[in-house]
Amino acid sequence: AQKITQTQPGMFVQEKEAVxxxxxxxxxxxxxGLFWYKQPSSGEMIFLIYQGSYDEQNATEGRYSxxxxxxxxxxxxxxxxxxxxxxxMYFCAxxxxxxxxxxxxxxxxxxxx
Amino acid sequence: xxxxxxxxxxxxxxxxxxKSLKCEQxxxxxxxxxxxxSAKKPLxxxxxxxxxxxxxxxxxxxxxxPECPNSSHLxxxxxxxxxxxxxxxxxxxxxxxxxxxGYTFGSGTRLTVV
Numbered sequence: 001a002q003k004i005t006q007t008q009p010g011m012f013v014q015e016k017e018a019v020x021x022x023x024x025x026x027x028x029x030x031x032x033g034l035f036w037y038k039q040p041s042s043g044e045m046i047f048l049i050y051q052g053s054y055d056e057q058n059a060t061e062g063r064y065s066x067x068x069x070x071x072x073x074x075x076x077x078x079x080x081x082x083x084x085x086x087x088x089m090y091f092c093a094x095x096x097x098x099x100x101x102x103x104x105x106x107x108x109x110x111x112x113x
Numbered sequence: 114x115x116x117x118x119x120x121x122x123x124x125x126x127x128x129x130x131x132k133s134l135k136c137e138q139x140x141x142x143x144x145x146x147x148x149x150x151s152a153k154k155p156l157x158x159x160x161x162x163x164x165x166x167x168x169x170x171x172x173x174x175x176x177x178x179p180e181c182p183n184s185s186h187l188x189x190x191x192x193x194x195x196x197x198x199x200x201x202x203x204x205x206x207x208x209x210x211x212x213x214x215g216y217t218f219g220s221g222t223r224l225t226v227v
Contacts, residue, residue, distance in 0.1 A: 035215045043201050045218035052213055093215070101207070101216050105155045
């Protein structure tokens with residue numbers, strides 16, 4: 001069964017606007033971690049933000065915030081005030097305990113000027 | 114130097130060549146990983162090393178041979194590759210346990226097999 005589902009293969013957003021990238025996950029564990037990574041065209045995978053399953057507050061890191069809805073098993077990434085440099089592939093991932101980090105298929109984001 | 118360093122960044126090799134990809138981490142992590150990323154395909158986990166021992170090999174062809182001589186270094190030895198092996202190869206490291214630990218990735222080696 002698919003552990004991480006990213007339903008948006010590609011998204012467009014106007015510069016300076018906010019955008020939400022969707023991610024749903026599947027786990028029976030109570031303890032897990034959720035991550036978002038950014039991959040620019042150069043290839044490196046850049047860690048953006050982390051949310052723990054027991055964290056009551058949504059995680060925020062600068063312009064990135066994670067909209068965590070535990071009951072719905074969703075962990076959407078919100079990027080505020082989009083910039084041209086935000087154009088990249090974005091991956092949602094989950095780790096359960098000692099398990100591996102499992103990645104979704106990714107969403108390509110294009111920021112328009 | 115900090116983070117995960119991969120060399121070379123780009124590699125073009127013939128099908129009969131032998132080459133090696135190198136990955137080095139200075140984060141004190143005890144697990145290392147090789148991923149393959151082909152165009153328009155999801156990330157594929159190839160190998161997992163935990164405490165320098167290979168713990169996972171996801172049906173990777175034998176023309177790919179990993180080596181982990183110590184906790185800081187990971188190699189991927191390549192021989193008699195096929196054109197379909199052209200891809201971005203990413204190395205990552207992490208702590209074995211701790212769900213709050215993500216992976217730290219290198220910049221990748223973009224491999225072209227001609």
